[in-house]
Amino acid sequence: MIVDPITRIEGHLRIEAVIDENNKIVDAWSSSTMFRGIETILKGRDPRDCGLMAMRICGVCTGTHYQRSIEAVEDAFDITIPKNARLVRNLIQGALYVHDHLVHFYHLHALDFVDVVSATKADPAATAAEAVKWAGVAGHKPYISAEADFKAVQDRIVKFVKEGRLGIFGNGYWGNPHYKLTPEQNLIGVAHYLKALDVQREMAKMQAIFGGKNPHPQSIVVGGVTCVQDIQNPARIALFKQLLKESNEFIKGAYLPDVYMAGTMYAEEATDKDATLKGVGGTGGGILSYMSYGDFRLDDTGFYNSEMLFPSGLVLDGDISKAFDVDPNKITEDVTHSWYEGTGAPEHPYDGTTIPKYTGLEKKEDGYSYLKTDEKYSWIKSPLYDGKKVEVGPLARMVVGYVKGDKRITKYVGNFLKRANLPVTVLFSTVGRTAARAIETELMGDIMMEWVDELAKNAASGDLSTWTEFDFDKVSVDTKGMGLAEAPRGALGHWVKVKNGKVENYQAVVPSTWNAGPRGPNGEIGAYEGALIGTKVANPEEPLEIIRTIHSFDPCIACAVHVVDTKGKELAVYKVDPTCAF
Template sequence: MASRKIVIDPITRIEGHLRIEVEVDENNVVTEAWASGQLFRGIEMILKGRDPRDVGLIAQRICGVCTNVHYRASISAVEDAYNIALPKNAEIIRDLVTLALFVQDHIVHYYHLHSLDYVDVVSALEANPEKASQVAKAYHEHPYLSSAEHLKSVQEKLDSFVKAGRLGLFANGYWGHSSYKFTPEENLVHMSHYLEALNIQREMSKAIAIFAGKTPHPQNLVVGGVTSVADMLNPQRLNDFMFILKETRDFIERAYIPDIKMAVKAYKHEIKSGFGRGSGNFMAVGGYSFGKSEQLFEGGVIYAHDFKTIDDFDEAYITEEASRSWYEQDAPLSPYDGETTPFYTDLNDDGSLKTEGKYSWVKAPRYKGRPMEVGPVARMIMGYSKGSKTIKPYMQNFMDATGLELVDFSTTLGRNAARAVESQVCCDHIFDFCSELIENIKYYDEETWTKYVFEALPSESKGHGIFEVPRGVLSHFVCIEDAKISNYQAVVPTTWNASPKDASGIRGPYEESLIGITLADPSNPLEVLRVVHSFDPCLACAVHVMDIKGNDIGQYKINASCTI
């Protein structure tokens, strides 16, 4: 039988609009894949001609999920261009907000965006709550809200949804799919934590807003520092922040980590077979310093799963090309010289991608000409391989408990395991940042802004802001001429991971990780969703909503009296 193509458009449970096409052979094995971002990002064009001091408030609109990281990277790019050094307190407050986002994002990703690729919701209705309670205790001595009574109430809630026809976001799952491996009891435990994670998400938003003012789209950053001075100096606000983090830490230790261990056990064969493994090229930039010499993340570049050979990271080797992307300039360019002129070539007459030509609004970033996977798995592998004191003990504990090897994290479920371990690392060490801030205040260091005179700054300059953020390496590049922005480029984590093929035909990480997986039922391609979701896609960052002629796409009126 000849090969055939399967199209999933749109991919749901992500941020933004992503289309995946895969080609399968007669054995339903994926032999080729194409990842296509379906909307244009025009933020770089909007920023041209703007006052550099305003860049943050505009650039953070790249995304409504990870706004504070774009806000921070854009402000930092301008500070780098003007050589403005931050007061330590401002840096700590920025770190507190970003690391709180790490924790929130990872929990939300697994439970609300990805877990239903592994959890059969309908199967949970068949579970024995008493037995499910005992199953939870096999993964933690004091599991999170896992008494038989509580699990029974969760089961009854799910049952009421089904009987009333109100499954909502659970309505269109591949329930009963042969590739689901959890027992009914394990499904019930997961669904209990799924619901509790909604509360964690709300509380973590409060924690972020304490120093960020609000979320999404915070307003606490300015070139030179932060504006949340009153919050920093208020002991109650500091205590509120730490209290929420302690509660969240409890959820991670008693729910998130145990649930990932449960998943590793149930899907161990899938992990060991290398399901969803990519090229093995990993990139991280490191950062988040605390104390006298501690650093949360390590930087470096790994090629082809060679964990013993790690190159230093150098942003000068980053290029973006658009030979397969809907832009005019095809050649690899430094982000400082990057162009964002749209050149849309449309789809085929039958609605399929022109897979031999341009097929995505996502560009193809490369490091020394190679695609790179970024994100929690890159950071955790890098930290373990470099012997990081903040990362290796956590990774080793998880590996000892589950029997995973380092290469096993370079798989679909391995990415989730790395993300869970990273949530532990961030949640535990965020208190070190709090302690340092409190110590500074105790000794009368209340500086939060570096004073500068804009008119005295160079009228021509360029700079970058590069950070590790929840989904991977984020970099913003700015060029300034006549005290205005002359060029701006953002190379975001999902641009790295969702990259289309380049001029040499080399696939991006999404595409490469899909090659070789077997679909149990091509009409219900659950396995494709597992692979793609494991990267935590954020297409709103990689591409953005704007008609190529600058026209409105649509207008919507919201009834303010409605509650959601």
């Protein structure tokens, strides 16, 4: 089976899979069909400028690349930022998380669970009762509970179906037997999908308050942040808090109940051990090894010494009895199966190279072109931790935090599992990966309330410091640094080497590189590929199950790659005069 392109993601992704006579996937390959050259573009630049260019890696998780790049330079020059800057950065990143997770669930992933056409058969009164039921399971009031509201949404969908213009809901696999929700539950999902279009717009404003704009914030600089007036103005902080309060109402009254609903209705898949690589969890569980760099500093003792909201750690091979520390020196990237030239051995990011070597696809007798899976087959490199493949993302953060006994994460994960009446191993599945993202969103929405109050209190006390002064000319000009933290999709690292005050080498290893990367040098299987093996497909002509599992990772292939001519030719050269006044 070839699924190309995978839609409702950021970037370009191709999946090839082999299914047996029982429609069970027995092997799979993940390939990015784009090239990224950001690392090459940054060579020779002033390291303080890298963040503004690195954020253009992607149009979704922009602020995360921006901050990681800035932190790599701060690490290189041993700069500690003030408390206000830490809090503002946490709020900017937190706003990105809740916005990104909400958009992912409803507008990129929900239609893998929700059958839109089935919603036309729902009873609006029964739908209202169903909404109250699932909100009750989540322990909150339903965001939408009026029969009339559900009837209005249903009337719109019925009209679209009758006129044959489903628009954004067109070309779905409606009626596929692996859709499990009732008509009423489907109508709830559609209603919340449409409402989320409005809610996400308000969420985006939070990042803009302290970041200057969205999606590409501008207020983070080496040494701190620049939004002094926003910190001084109580009205700006109050606006952020009000938008956060409204966002949390939707998260708790719609998002969480919908995930409880989907998790319960798809529980059989989430606990199907026959559909797993290692007999633990359920469909989509995959390689069962998880890594988190840790993120969101809770104190000011230094970037890699602070207590973190998300702890750093590794959980390997599904063993939830212990967690291991992360050693950055054990991180490498391999290009055995990637369209790059390499040194013959996996490279640490400080010494990484990005030299394209496209070898194309193989055209077979059936007229189709296939990946050369025994050779090079993706523009994404293959990251390894101590020679092992690991999964990163919200599930990894929740698993690592839970295994390490983090009080907040244990509380939120425990509450979810208790209310859903599900075992912790259910997290090792496509459904569990989706649930982990929702759990994290609730946690983030709550902790941000604490951060915004802390910022307001600190500013009211007279502390308005937002930047640590440093003399770039007096610090060591030959140095290196790394910004290792988390992005909405998982562990994100930026590495920079500086020589004579300019960037000598730059590498970014992003979450979708970890998850979507091809086989390793010894055939090590990655997170996407491993999650697909064992998956049962109801209809090979409708790869719903493949798309559902891949979407559960929230792919951002643009982060992992960018554009090049297929023959390796240079497309264009641009020279920019940085002294020019615009």
